[in-house]
Amino acid sequence: MADWTPLGDRAIRFARPDRSARALVRAVRAWPGVVDVVVARSEVAAYFDGAPRIAPEQLRALATAPDDPTPVRDHELRAVYNGPDLDDVAQATGRHPDDVRALHAAATYTVETMGFSPGFAYMVGLSPALELPRRTTPRTRVPAGSIAIAGLQTAVYPFDSPGGWHLIGSVVGVRMFGTDGPLLQLGDRVRFVP
C-alpha cells in the first residue's frame, strides 16, 4: 500500500496524521514545490506547482510536526438563536429551546477543518447533548450567516448555499467572508454571544 495516492498529476492525497490542521498546513506548505494544502477530517492533499516531488521521510515527519507557533485568534460572534430548526433540535434532543441556546452559547469552539465553501469553518466543541445526524433532506438554500450544528460540530454558513445541517440561529453584525478573505481560520477559537 502506497503512502500516498495521486490526485491528478499535480497533487497527492494521504491519510491525515494525528496532528492539528494548523500544524499540518504549516509543515506541508514548507515542502518544495507545494502551493496549496487542504486538510480534511481524515485526509490531507498537497498541491504542487508541477509534478509532485515527495519523499517518504517528508510524510513520516508529519507525525511529529510541531504546532504552529503563531498565536491562536479568539472571536466572539454575536448570535441570535432563532433558527428554523431550533424547535426541532430541542425536540430531538429532549430539551427546551432555551437549553439548546444555553448549551450552544456556553461552549468555546475550535476551527478544526475548512472546506465546502470559501471560509466555511468546521468547528469542534459542541456539547454531546446536542449531537444529531444531519437533516434527512438538505435545504437547497441556507442563508448566509446561519449558525448550524451537525454531529459534534458547529458552523456558520459564509454564503447562501445548499446545506444539510440544523439551523439554530444566525450571527449578526459580521461578514464571515469579506474582501479581505475569511473571518475564521484554522485553529481559531470561537464563542457565540447571545
Place this chain on the structure above:
Amino acid sequence: MSFVVARALGLVTVQDLGRPGWMHEAVPPGGALVRDRLIAANRAVANPDGAPAIEVLGELVIHAERALEVATDTAAARTLAAGDELIVASEPRRVAYLAIRGGIAAPLMFGGHSALLCAGLGGLIRAGQRFDSAALAPVAPPRASTASPSSPRAQRSADPPIRLPAPPPIQLVDGPDPESFTPEALSVLLSSEYRILPSSNRVGTRLDGPALPRTGAPEVSRPMVIGAIEVPRDGKPIVLGPEHPTTGGYPIVAVVASADLGRLFSIRPGGTVRFTR
C-alpha cells in the same frame, strides 16, 4: 474611462490567474477557466501573462470611449477608436478572453483581481459598467487601414471560420477512490462519448452520457482538485473547475491531466468529449 459595457450575456467576469495559496481556508484557486487563452490575449497586447482580462462565456459588447488597444485570445491586437464597438462572443467555443493594453483596472480583493463568484468577490459584468486600463499607456490613434471602408463600426472578434477536426481524447489520470466504483465504471468512461451540459459553470462542467456505476462505499468529505471527475449518486460525472469546493463527498473516478484542462474547458455546451488514460 476606456470602455463601457453595452451588453453582457452569460457568465462574463474579470479574470486573472487566480489566488493560489488559500485552499486551506476553503478558498479554491479560481482564475481563468482556460488559462492559456487568457495568457494569449494578454500577450497579444504586451501585458504580463496574469494581467486582469475579461472572460466571456456568452457574449460581450463594449463601446470604446477613447482610443484603446485590445486583443482577444483568437484575434491579433487592434486599436479601437473612441465610439467603436467590439463584440466578443465565445461561440463556437465555450469561452473567449478580451484583454486591453495595461490590463483591466479591477479592485484588489483578497490579494487578487479576479472574480470568485463562490466567494462573493467581484461579480458578473453587466451592461452599463465602465472599465479602465490599469496602466493608462497612451495608445496611438488607429491607422486609417484598421477598419476597412466597407465594414460597419462594429467589429466581430473571433474570426477565422472554424472547421475543427475531431480532437484527440482528453487524457486522464486514474482516480484516488477505486473502492467507490464498480470495475466497469472506468471502462464506461473511457469508451463513451459525453456531452457538455449547458448547466456547466466555473464550479463544474457537467457531462451527460452513460452513468458511471458506484459501489456502496460511504461518501466521505475529502480534498478536491481542479479537473477531478466526481460522480454523484446518479452516476453523471462532473469535472471540477476553478471555483470548485476544496472538499467534497462525491468520489473521484479519474482526474483530467493538467495539460488537457484547457482543452476540455474550451468545449462549448452541446459539444462532445472522449477520454483516454
